[in-house]
Amino acid sequence: MSSATTTAPHPAGLARKLADSGLRSTPQREVVYEVLLKRRDHPTADEVFTRVKPELPSISLATVYNCLETLVQCDLVRAVNFERGPTRYCPNLIPHAHFHDEVTGQTHDIDLPPALFAKLKAVVPAGFDANAVEITFRGKFIASSVN
């Protein structure tokens, strides 16, 4: 947990964000957040639980759910829902779309250029102030056509 890694968001930011919301950083919240930052594959709560368990063997699934809920409330993590599937969690806070691979079930982040995000916001009628947009592409990953 103390591995001072490079430039990625780090629990220091977590502590600050939590404090902004009047919450304290706990080992559970830190480990859950680290797990999300480490592998950005949009895991479900169950998958997060499996990854957290080796580090915090006594943690319960309910606690993992609570930690995820807290991180979402503090705007550190986005909850992503695809129809009928379980909620997935994404620590990428830059506006982006998702690409849901219908073959593998994997979810990929797709950059949403700020200019495009601004254009999308412009579609929203006056009186509404959008701060997020959810776009999901569905399809399959086709290996680079150069072969």
Ligand SMILES: [Zn+2]
């Ligand atoms: Zn994402």
